[in-house]
Amino acid sequence: MYRNKASISDYYQAFLKSIEDMVIKSSDEYILSTETSKIISDLIAKSGDSLFPIEFDTERKETMRHQKEMRTVPARMRESFYDHDDDKQFEYETIFVTIPILPNTSIDIIKGLGTSTFSMSWTPDDFKWTQDSVVLSIDIKGYGFKYDDQQTINKVNELKKQIHEWVGWVNSDIKQGIGMIEKDLPPFVDGRKKKLDEDKNKLGDLSSKMGIALE
Numbered sequence: 001m002y003r004n005k006a007s008i009s010d011y012y013q014a015f016l017k018s019i020e021d022m023v024i025k026s027s028d029e030y031i032l033s034t035e036t037s038k039i040i041s042d043l044i045a046k047s048g049d050s051l052f053p054i055e056f057d058t059e060r061k062e063t064m065r066h067q068k069e070m071r072t073v074p075a076r077m078r079e080s081f082y083d084h085d086d087d088k089q090f091e092y093e094t095i096f097v098t099i100p101i102l103p104n105t106s107i108d109i110i111k112g113l114g115t116s117t118f119s120m121s122w123t124p125d126d127f128k129w130t131q132d133s134v135v136l137s138i139d140i141k142g143y144g145f146k147y148d149d150q151q152t153i154n155k156v157n158e159l160k161k162q163i164h165e166w167v168g169w170v171n172s173d174i175k176q177g178i179g180m181i182e183k184d185l186p187p188f189v190d191g192r193k194k195k196l197d198e199d200k201n202k203l204g205d206l207s208s209k210m211g212i213a214l215e
Contacts, residue, residue: 004114005112005113005114006112006113006114007113007114007115007116007173008051008110008113008114008115008116008170008173008174008177009116009173009176009177010113011051011109011113011177012051012176012177012178012180012181013180015047015049015050015177015181016180016181016184016185018047018049019040019043019044019047019181019185020185020188022043022046022047023039023043023188023189023192024192026039026043028196028199028200031189031192031193031196032193032196032197032200036186036189036190036193037186039189040181040185040186040189044181050106050178051106051109051110051174051177052104052105052106052174053170053171053174053175054101054102054104054107054110054167054170054171055101055102055104056099056100056101056102056167057100057101057102057132060100061100062097062098062099062100063097063098064095064096064097064098065095065096065098066093066094066095066096067093067094067095067096068091068092068093068094069091069092069094070089070090070091070092071089071090071091071092071142072087072088072089072090073087073088073089073090073143074087088143090142090143091141091142092139092141092142092143093139093140093141093142094137094138094139094140095137095138095140095152095156096135096136096137097135097136097137097138097156097159097160098133098134098135099133099134099135099136099160099163100132100133101132101133101134102132103131103132104131104132105131107129107130107131108129108131110170111124111125111129115166115169115170115172115173116169116172116173117169117172118169119162119165122162124163124166126159126162127159127162127163134163136156136159136160136163138152138155138156138159140152
């Protein structure tokens with residue numbers, strides 16, 4: 001289920017660990033000669049794994065598309081007195097509303113992650129997410145139902161509210177993840193600098209005592 005997905009928080013915990021591993025694997029010279037903030041920005045950029053908040057593109061308009069198609073309605077899905085009848089073809093009408101977002105290269109990762117806040121009645125998988133839009137779809141006519149205009153408007157607004165809620169949850173979790181990186185990485189890098197500097201001094205002392213120059 002959606003709530004059992006790896007979360008954005010889990011992602012940032014793994015991201016932090018990957019950056020720490022990159023710090024350890026970086027050359028001593030680079031770590032000792034580079035400012036802590038520069039090391040962090042360099043390695044985050046090198047990893048390419050940072051998530052970007054989702055932003056709606058207010059410069060582009062929402063669009064709507066209408067589609068008709070024939071669908072098979074199984075007899076078991078109809079009234080009980082149709083149980084022994086054949087399946088029936090019935091015309092369905094669907095509208096698709098496209099809401100533009102600013103291009104976001106991390107959307108494919110984000111939509112596969114859970115958020116710390118979630119709904120028990122719907123998931124972001126109910127919508128189609130691309131790098132520059134999100135699409136909601138509604139069946140407005142089908143077997144046993146037909147929405148009037150106000151019902152359609154209400155349903156669209158309900159789904160748009162869900163989309164905006166999820167984006168808010170995502171961005172809040174990303175902000176917290178970034179905050180964790182900003183809080184935990186600098187002392188880790190500084191600790192690495194301190195260790196390397198101590199190691200360098202110890203080697204210098206050993207070199208002096210042995211009378212052998214360090215390469």
